[in-house]
Amino acid sequence: xxxxxxxxxxxxxxxxxxxxxxxxxxxxxxxxxxxxxxxxxxxxxxxxxxxxxxxxxxxxxxxxxxxxxxxxxxxxxxxxxxxxxxxxxxxxxxxxxxxxxxxxxxxxxxxxxxxxxxxxxxxxxxxxxxxxxxxxx
Numbered sequence: 001x002x003x004x005x006x007x008x009x010x011x012x013x014x015x016x017x018x019x020x021x022x023x024x025x026x027x028x029x030x031x032x033x034x035x036x037x038x039x040x041x042x043x044x045x046x047x048x049x050x051x052x053x054x055x056x057x058x059x060x061x062x063x064x065x066x067x068x069x070x071x072x073x074x075x076x077x078x079x080x081x082x083x084x085x086x087x088x089x090x091x092x093x094x095x096x097x098x099x100x101x102x103x104x105x106x107x108x109x110x111x112x113x114x115x116x117x118x119x120x121x122x123x124x125x126x127x128x129x130x131x132x133x134x135x136x137x
Contacts, residue, residue, distance in 0.1 A: 017046045041085075044068060065095040065132070069102035069110065078119075079110070082133040095132050 025035065036056030039047035044060030048071045057076035060068050065081040083095050099112065111126035113119040119131045 018050065021046070021050050039063070044079075048073065065130070066098040066101070069098055069130070070107050072108070076125075077128045078131075079129070080119075080131045080133075084133070096134070099130065099132070 021037070025033075034055045035053070036058070037047045037050055037054045038059035038061065039045065041062045044063035045067075047058045047060050048068060054073075054075045057078060058071075058073060059078045059080070061080045062085050063079055063081050065079060068079050068081070071077060081095050099110075102110070108128055110128045110130045113129060113131045116131060119125075119129060
């Protein structure tokens with residue numbers, strides 16, 4: 001993506017995250033498909049902000065948890081964050097406090113998993129889940 005830290009090309013007008021996702025979907029053909037989207041770190045904003053339906057879900061890995069918890073998307077959503085990750089370590093609100101604030105601010109409810117094995121257990125998973133690696137995990 002143009003603003004990527006690893007981008008080795010000049011940004012061009014009209015080359016946005018939305019345009020790249022739409023072009024990727026279009027390149028796969030006109031046949032109806034079910035989509036999912038995921039983002040890592042700052043890219044989690046892409047996964048949360050893309051218009052349209054992502055029936056297979058949206059996943060945000062190493063995400064800034066406070067903003068991600070406030071996401072108003074109707075698709076299944078899985079957030080994976082760490083208290084030690086840079087985007088959370090330097091945030092004004094800790095990830096654990098973000099979970100509390102989200103509940104107080106009446107953000108859509110999440111199931112919180114205490115471990116990775118619980119996040120993937122069971123035949124039916126919640127529509128919104130959070131796996132938070134706490135300091136010392």
